[in-house]
Amino acid sequence: MADTNLAVSQWSPEYVQELSPAAQKIALLYYLSYLCLGKFSKLERIVRSRAVETQTLFGSSDATLMKCVSTSDNLVNTLFPMLVTAVEKNKPTLAVKFLEKAQVWITDIINDVKEIVQRYDSHNTDVSSAASYVIQEKEETDKNNAKQDQELKENEEALGNMTQLWNDKTKEIVEIDKKISNKTKEIQDYVRSITETDGDLDIIAAFVQFIEPIRKRIYGLVKNPKQVAHMKALEAELNILIANKTDLKQKQEQDQLQIIDWQKKVARLRASFERKSIPDPIHLDEVQKSLSKIRGILGDVLNFWEDVDNRLESLKQKTAGEEFDTFKDNFIDSIQKAKEAWISFAVSCQQASVMFRLQTKDAYKFLEINPSSLSKEEWERTYKSVKKQLEKIDRPQQRVTSTVGPTHAAQPTQTSTVRPGLE
Known part of the structure; x- marks a missing residue:
């Protein structure tokens, strides 16, 4: 069919x-x-x-x-x-x-x-x-x-390192300030010890900061060569400390400028960094x-x-x-x-x-x-x-x-x- x-x-x-x-x-x-x-x-x-x-x-x-x-x-x-x-x-x-x-x-x-x-x-x-x-x-x-992450990380790390250097210098300056204070006190005590009979010098010694007029006043009254030599040695030590502090302050100022630059870079990266996570x-x-x-x-x-x-x-x-x-x-x-x-x-x-x-x-x-x-x-x-x-x-x-x-x-x-x- x-x-x-x-x-x-x-x-x-x-x-x-x-x-x-x-x-x-x-x-x-x-x-x-x-x-x-x-x-x-x-x-x-x-x-x-x-x-x-x-x-x-x-x-x-x-x-x-x-x-x-x-x-x-x-x-x-x-x-x-x-x-x-x-x-x-x-x-x-x-x-x-x-x-x-x-x-x-x-x-x-x-x-x-x-x-x-x-x-x-x-x-x-x-x-x-x-x-x-x-x-x-x-x-x-x-x-x-990943590239942006790495760049931001590197900039943040550089900023952190520079900030740490600045903080380290701040600590050094604090330590130098202590040494300057101690050295100043040492000079003041020495001035008092050699000028006890001179009330005028005793008053001056209380304000010793080695401002030039006071310095001349002290050296004008101190006649003992050994005392003069000791005073100059103390003054030299103090001047070294002051010079070190000045140098650190200058370096710290330079560090601060770099910190500001790194902060700008990091801020700019963070502002422009739009994380795009595509599913x-x-x-x-x-x-x-x-x-x-x-x-x-x-x-x-x-x-x-x-x-x-x-x-x-x-x-x-x-x-x-x-x-x-x-x-x-x-x-x-x-x-x-x-x-x-x-x-x-x-x-x-x-x-x-x-x-x-x-x-x-x-x-x-x-x-x-x-x-x-x-x-x-x-x-x-x-x-x-x-x-x-x-x-x-x-x-x-x-x-x-x-x-x-x-x-x-x-x-x-x-x-x-x-x-x-x-x-």
Whole structure:
């Protein structure tokens, strides 16, 4: 017996139920990528571009699936009745003509679905390239961050070292001040010891700072050469301490100038150093997986139409051959059985079409928002909200396909699409 089965045996309404969460996930994953990469202008433009490409591709998918609905409806409501009439009237030539007309429709839709599948392949490559670019930018940015970190660290270390040198000199000056104080007291005590009989010198000795007039006064009154020599030795020691202090003060002033320069450098680096931490493009990777799933389902649609085309070709050859009389009763019975399956297929395609249409219309409105304009609180609130929606889709028991119509598409339902004739 000839194979006259025109039923859609390769199609399952469950495909539509798999399409819906995959398409919804893609929009949400783009949203998360948009939020995470939005503060990087080049990456934000790339994510936006890929999201718009997906939105456009979904629009084309909607149109293609509606064409599947229309073609299926034509088969059920136009071709099948005319085939039955031709077979019942024993007109195989007319039946072959109708089958050839159906093949023209199916070839047309095969080309459309094939083009969509190829566009998904190309688009998935684009998304993959975008993810690779993000990784490349992340690596380059991490290198720049490390370089800036190192430069800032070196400048801060230099500032710290210079500050430490300045502090060390301050400690030395404090120590020298103590020595100067002790040496001054030693001179004062010596002056008192050699001028005890001279009240005038005793008063002078209380204020010895070796100001030139006092110095001359003291040396003018001290006649003992040993005392003069000792005074000069003490004065020399004091002068060395004072010279050391002066030298340290001068060096400290130079250190202070360098400290100011290092402080400016560090402040400038800190002000210009915007740490850019680019996250891994994990959400774009997930977009690829969902796109691949949708592409696989549309690939099944393509395989289905190609299988139908092969069946029609086989049926056409048998109808034109000598076997026509032997299988025409089975032919009519097969057409009657195929109607319900084809109606179910059309409903599934229509539901998928509506799903794509809704995704195209509403799911990408987030692109109207500039993520870098969100406050930290708004960003976190938005991110958590999108994550919750994504987690809900990932829970099988909570998957809802209300946005694309009833889930029981396997039940035969009459479609409301236009039913063009054969001519």
